[in-house]
Amino acid sequence: MEVSAALWWLTILGIVGLLLFDFIFHVRKAHVPTLREAATWSALYVGIALLFGAGIWLFGGSDAGTEYFAGYVTEKALSVDNLFVFLVIISSFKVPRADQQKVLLFGIVFSLIARTGFILLGAALINMFAWVFYLFGLILLITAGNLLKPEGEEGHSSDNLMVRVARRLVRTTDTYDGDKLFTVQDGKRVMTPMLLVMVAIGGTDILFALDSIPAIFGLTQNVYIVFTATAFSLLGLRQLYFLIDGLLDRLIFLSYGLAVILGFIGVKLILHALHENNVPFINDGEPVPVVEISTGLSLSVILGVLLITILASLVSPKGRAQNTVSAARRHAQEYLEVEHDPELREELFGKLCAEEQQLKKLPEKYRRRIREEEKLMSLLRRAHEEHEKDRLRGVAD
Structure with missing residues (x-):
C-alpha cells in the first residue's frame, strides 16, 4: 500500500489534533470523569479507529485492512495490560483521582513519541538487515515467557532509573500543589510528585x-499501518482507564493470553525470517x-485468544475475589492517604463498604485468606x- 506524503501529514495532524482536543476539553480542568463520560469517549475513540x-x-x-486490524487489536490488548502498571505507579505516588487524567495523557x-522512534528504528533495521526478524522473534518469545509468570503489584516499582535521576538532579517535594509540576517551598522552586509520576510513567513507556x-512488525512491515495502528490503540486509553478501572485487577488471565499472542507472533516472525533467510x-x-x-490467521488467533482470556477472567471466582480485594485496598488507601475533598472521601468510603459486603459473599476459602492478610x-x-472521626467532627460542626 503506497502512502503519499500529504496523507502522512494529514494523519499526523489528525492525531495531534485529537490529543490537543483531549487536553483542552477534558484534561486541562482537573476533574474525575463520570462512568458515562468515560464510556462515551472510549466508544468514540474506538469508533474512529474502526472507521480508519x-x-x-x-x-x-483487504490485506492492508487485515494487517491494520490485527495490529490495532494486538496493540490495544498490550495497552490494557500496561494500564495495570500505570495503576500501580499512580497508586504508589498517591495521585489525587482528579489529577490522574493529566498523568495518563502525558x-x-x-508513549506515542517513544513508539514512533522505535517504529522508525525498526523499519530502518528491517530494510538494512533481514536477520532482524530473528531478533524480533526472539524478543517476543522471551517476553511471552516472562508473561507466563506474571508479577503482582510489588513486582512493579515506581522508583525506576528516570525517577532516581530526577530526584538527584532536581530538588523535590512529597506534597502536591494541585496539578502543578513545580511549586515554591521555603522560598525555593521544587519539583512536585506530579512531575515525578510522569517521569516514572515515561520510563515504563520505553x-x-x-x-x-x-509484535506489530510481526504482523505487518508497512510503516504507515504500524504507526496508525499503534497511535489509535493509544488514543482513548485515558478514558478506558477510568472505564475499566474496577475490572483491571479482575483480568487475571490477560497476561497468559498476551503470552500466547506474543509467542505466536514470535514464531510467525522466525518463520518469516527463515523464509527470507540470508x-x-x-x-x-x-x-x-x-x-x-497468514495475517488473516493471525487476526483470528489474536481475537480468539483475547476473547477466551477475557471471558475466563470475568467468570473466574479467583478473579472476582482478587478484583474485590484489590479495589477495597485501593479505595481504603485513597480514603486515608490521598483524597481530602469531603464529597470524594464519602464516595470512596461508600465504595469501600460495598466491596466489604462483596468480600463477605465470597466462598469461605477466599474469606479465610483475606482474614489472614493482616495489612x-x-x-x-x-x-x-x-x-467515624470524620462523622463525629461533622456532628460537632
Whole structure:
C-alpha cells in the first residue's frame, strides 16, 4: 500500500489534533470523569479507529485492512495490560483521582513519541538487515515467557532509573500543589510528585515499546499501518482507564493470553525470517522452505485468544475475589492517604463498604485468606476509624 506524503501529514495532524482536543476539553480542568463520560469517549475513540481501519481496507485492499486490524487489536490488548502498571505507579505516588487524567495523557503522548522512534528504528533495521526478524522473534518469545509468570503489584516499582535521576538532579517535594509540576517551598522552586509520576510513567513507556513494536512488525512491515495502528490503540486509553478501572485487577488471565499472542507472533516472525533467510550459518545462507502464517490467521488467533482470556477472567471466582480485594485496598488507601475533598472521601468510603459486603459473599476459602492478610485488615479498620472521626467532627460542626 503506497502512502503519499500529504496523507502522512494529514494523519499526523489528525492525531495531534485529537490529543490537543483531549487536553483542552477534558484534561486541562482537573476533574474525575463520570462512568458515562468515560464510556462515551472510549466508544468514540474506538469508533474512529474502526472507521480508519475500514478506510484502509477500502482504499488499500483487504490485506492492508487485515494487517491494520490485527495490529490495532494486538496493540490495544498490550495497552490494557500496561494500564495495570500505570495503576500501580499512580497508586504508589498517591495521585489525587482528579489529577490522574493529566498523568495518563502525558503517558499516552510520551508513549506515542517513544513508539514512533522505535517504529522508525525498526523499519530502518528491517530494510538494512533481514536477520532482524530473528531478533524480533526472539524478543517476543522471551517476553511471552516472562508473561507466563506474571508479577503482582510489588513486582512493579515506581522508583525506576528516570525517577532516581530526577530526584538527584532536581530538588523535590512529597506534597502536591494541585496539578502543578513545580511549586515554591521555603522560598525555593521544587519539583512536585506530579512531575515525578510522569517521569516514572515515561520510563515504563520505553520498556513497553520494546515489546509492542516487534509484535506489530510481526504482523505487518508497512510503516504507515504500524504507526496508525499503534497511535489509535493509544488514543482513548485515558478514558478506558477510568472505564475499566474496577475490572483491571479482575483480568487475571490477560497476561497468559498476551503470552500466547506474543509467542505466536514470535514464531510467525522466525518463520518469516527463515523464509527470507540470508544468514550464512543457517541453511548456507539460502531461504528455508517453511510454511508462513497468514495475517488473516493471525487476526483470528489474536481475537480468539483475547476473547477466551477475557471471558475466563470475568467468570473466574479467583478473579472476582482478587478484583474485590484489590479495589477495597485501593479505595481504603485513597480514603486515608490521598483524597481530602469531603464529597470524594464519602464516595470512596461508600465504595469501600460495598466491596466489604462483596468480600463477605465470597466462598469461605477466599474469606479465610483475606482474614489472614493482616495489612489489609488493618487498613480496613483504619478506614472505618477515620470515617467515624470524620462523622463525629461533622456532628460537632
